[in-house]
Amino acid sequence: LAKTTQPISMDSYEGQEVNITCSHNNIATNDYITWYQQFPSQGPRFIIQGYKTKVTNEVASLFIPADRKSSTLSLPRVSLSDTAVYYCLVGDTSPPNNAGNMLTFGGGTRLMVKP
Amino acid sequence: GAGVSQTPSNKVTEKGKYVELRCDPISGHTALYWYRQSLGQGPEFLIYFQGTGAADDSGLPNDRFFAVRPEGSVSTLKIQRTERGDSAVYLCASSSPGVQGYNEQFFGPGTRLTVL
Numbered sequence: 001l002a003k004t005t006q007p008i009s010m011d012s013y014e015g016q017e018v019n020i021t022c023s024h025n026n027i028a029t030n031d032y033i034t035w036y037q038q039f040p041s042q043g044p045r046f047i048i049q050g051y052k053t054k055v056t057n058e059v060a061s062l063f064i065p066a067d068r069k070s071s072t073l074s075l076p077r078v079s080l081s082d083t084a085v086y087y088c089l090v091g092d093t094s095p096p097n098n099a100g101n102m103l104t105f106g107g108g109t110r111l112m113v114k115p
Numbered sequence: 116g117a118g119v120s121q122t123p124s125n126k127v128t129e130k131g132k133y134v135e136l137r138c139d140p141i142s143g144h145t146a147l148y149w150y151r152q153s154l155g156q157g158p159e160f161l162i163y164f165q166g167t168g169a170a171d172d173s174g175l176p177n178d179r180f181f182a183v184r185p186e187g188s189v190s191t192l193k194i195q196r197t198e199r200g201d202s203a204v205y206l207c208a209s210s211s212p213g214v215q216g217y218n219e220q221f222f223g224p225g226t227r228l229t230v231l
Contacts, residue, residue, distance in 0.1 A: 034219075041224075041225075042222075042224060043119075043206050043208065043223055043224055043225055044206075087157055103160035105157030105158045108157050
């Protein structure tokens with residue numbers, strides 16, 4: 001299984017850009033990188049997924065360097081409501097034999113956005 | 116549309132009792148996952164269903180835990196002889212194949228299990 005390492009916590013202020021980096025040195029060729037967000041008392045929510053270079057959607061961007069050994073989730077202009085835990089997952093999205101690779105959440109990064 | 120639902124939202128039981136936790140996935144989603152989350156930790160994988168069959172049950176901690184999905188939709192997680200260490204939030208998620216395989220999991224709100 002591709003293991004991920006993220007900072008335990010981060011602080012930011014409203015309106016700032018936040019970048020959370022995840023290390024995954026033993027990522028495999030078929031592995032994708034996926035980020036989830038979790039608020040207290042709720043299940044995780046999918047944010048973004050990518051394989052290489054840059055992916056952008058309405059809520060975030062994901063930057064992946066050429067060696068794919070790390071990735072950075074970028075949240076533009078955060079607000080108080082972005083305070084949550086962010087998880088980086090790495091694995092093969094094709095079922096069924098590799099499903100377990102997608103399912104290792106790790107400890108996540110606790111983002112605290114301050115006014 | 117309706118998301119993943121889980122019942123009950125809270126369950127308090129006594130040590131040694133049997134409990135069942137139910138998950139209703141999003142209609143049409145063929146993949147279903149169970150996780151367990153302890154306070155301050157990330158979700159821990161328990162079991163994954165593809166249709167009616169358990170494609171990967173390597174996360175079940177021991178034989179007291181069992182899950183079924185008899186018709187490929189609703190799933191039930193069953194815990195026998197509960198122990199205090201089983202106390203956690205049990206999360207269910209479902210997904211369907213997309214362009215890149217099963218890429219997004221949709222999670223339910225979880226069932227908070229407390230074993231006294």
